[in-house]
Amino acid sequence: MLDSRKVLADLDAIKAAMARRRGDVDLDAISDLAGRRRDLIVSTEDARHRQKRMGQGLAKAAREGGDYAATLRAELKDLSEQVKEGASSLSQVEAELETLLLSLPNIPYEDVPDGAGPEENPEVSRWGEKPSFDFEPKAHWDLGPELGILDFERGARLAGARFTVLMDGGARLERALGAFMLDLAVGSGYREVATPLLVNRDSMTGTGQLPKFEDDAFKVEGQDLFLIPTAEVPLTNLHRGELIEETDLPFRYCASTACFRAEAGGYGTDTRGLIRQHQFQKVELVEIVRPEDSSEALLKLLDNACEVLRRLDLHYRVVELCTGDLGFAAARTFDIEVWLPGQNAYREISSCSDFSDYQARRMKMRYRPANGAKPRLVHTLNGSALALGRTLVAVLEQHQRPDGSVVVPEALRPYMGGRQVLEPVAGAGRETS
């Protein structure tokens, strides 16, 4: 959420920022409502003030007895009606204003590159080299079943499209990746957290998933609970509503959780394989920092995420999202894209964002400066390190060999019981029946 006072103070600047996002928002309605809100506050507070003073007079008059008290009581009854009316229109206007403000996306930092969409995201760095194959590299949706570790058909049988069953080396590999990433994060100073996978509406609103993107989330029928689309939601909301001591900052958390996404509107894309699932595992990093620290923190967080890929010997590049591609709540985002030879493309494997004070304002998360000054909003950041499914895909596709086997990256072997290679299973790949 944006600071309504800043929005109103400089409507044109906000309009320009929204135009940079290629978004379309109704700011005039906001300034309109804000004006009505102010008028209502002035009139109801004045009425309430008089009501308070006269009420004290009544108490005295009542003690002394006499007709005066009765007259005063009647007068006050009218005034009371006035106050109630004013208060109810005020809360209505404030609710409308709140809804509008909650639907405004964050303002990108000024130095975020301008652009209309993904194709205009500038590449900022690249690590390693595209592996070269003297054979035709396979896609993971062929490799996985041949190795007997990915079963798309049974996934569909159990739950439907976009669900997959991992077996044997696949299940083990996913577990290994999660443990490896978590250990790496903890080693970098993140505290490991196990969170609820279901969260309430306030939590989803705090990080920005609601109210605008309710269709993207899975909701528990009959209850106001949502399956988390990412551990960003529980981790960031850990401190919702708190007044934090400056000396306690920064908070740095990591968690490995399942994530659930309805993928509404994504029907045509990535229908094959593990890339786009309704349920996937992800290791998430979340940081809560002082405002002046967030830009540097983002670079470090990004590097922490990249380190995972380097340790796994996976070629990747980093792009910065241009204004037109930036997520709703983000002020700046770097995507890490891993090379997938089976698809001859770089695909997003992590998204690291600085949300400035946008989420903090939504969830009223502030800190008290050590010098005793007024509370200030914190800045929040998060990034995946990494999405386990997509990492598994990258390992299969980048480390595959001509015979269909896959080399387990060195860093993962301790987590795989020393296993060095995943071998194809005879007759596997089409035996589902």
Next chain:
RNA sequence: GGAGAGAUGGCCGAGUGGACGAAGGCGCCUGACUCGAAAUCAGGUGUACCCUUUAGGGUACCGUGGGUUCGAAUCCCACUCUCUCCGCCA
């Protein structure tokens, strides 16, 4: 699921209809004392919003939402959460 108890400021804790933003204590800040510190003494110490802005004034907030009343931390209703006991259960 059944029975009961509770939710008050940074923390503990008093408060059963008007002078309560809220006693008292702790913590914290400032001053005095001290070479310095501790102890002691004195004063101060919430958040948000609105008006006016050197300064100030006002309103709201006692788990959440409703209700009664001229007036609610205080009375009524619903909900949420916490604790205790019983049942059930991974």
